[in-house]
Amino acid sequence: MTPTEALQAWLALEHEAVWLYPVVGARVDSLVKTARTSFAAHRDTRDSLVGRLRSRGTSPAAAALGYDVGPLTNADQARAAAQSLEARISAALLTLAGVAEDDLRAYAVRALRTSALAEQTWGAAPRAFPGLP
Template sequence: MAPPASPAPSASTAGPDPEALTALQGALSAEHAAIYGYGVVGARLPEDQQRADARTALAAHQARRDSWQRLLGGAGATPSAAAAGYQLPFAVGDAAAATRLAAHLESRLTAVYADLVAATAGPPRATAADALRECALRARRWGAPPTAFPGLPDPATTPPAATGAATATPTG
């Protein structure tokens, strides 16, 4: 199933707000990492519905990346480039690990998009909220545990000082 088309956010509503631009760059960097990760996921899944789901997710993340690049460029910022490689959170040697990686990627993106929703207004905020929802649904589809508020730390298990989104670690 193809992801729903999201309208491209307009640059004029992003404005030069440094917090919004930082959050947009964070979303762009997270999408770069997710695209890399889905390359690994797709390589480890059998040629079946799961691989088709990975291709669909990859296409959705590429579209989001392109949208954030256009928005940042339109706001006068230089979009961050993808790293040559990214450190994976664990070894991915089989289909089960690939499925866990996909769930991990989507879950981490919910935190990035929660930050972006908080930092932006207007159409970019609505687009970020759509992205958060889509990532939360994909995370569940890949087997991530349900959360009451996707993208936000669980207050029962997270110490107060451990807030904020996790980011991918570029390599090379």
């Protein structure tokens, strides 16, 4: 995998996050504030990634119309969907860290720390190696 491909894989997940968190906030009252914060963070990351890919002369991956994240009718389901997504982002970032160099690698390492903490925010237990299955 090239760094650009790894960035595109990460961007695809950020698109999913930007779709997911408004749905969570709309359906689960108790999670509105957390979902709003997560949405804003992922929207900013998505926009940053779009810029990075364009600066590489690459067309950024487009968002899907919708995503299959399972049922989202209560807080437990919403937390599970969020944890799953953040964990997939962590895995994508670990892939990027491994193929990138210099500033891009440092960016991936910082973002991995952020996504690992986001996993926790949504209720995941701490792990020795976030990003590894």
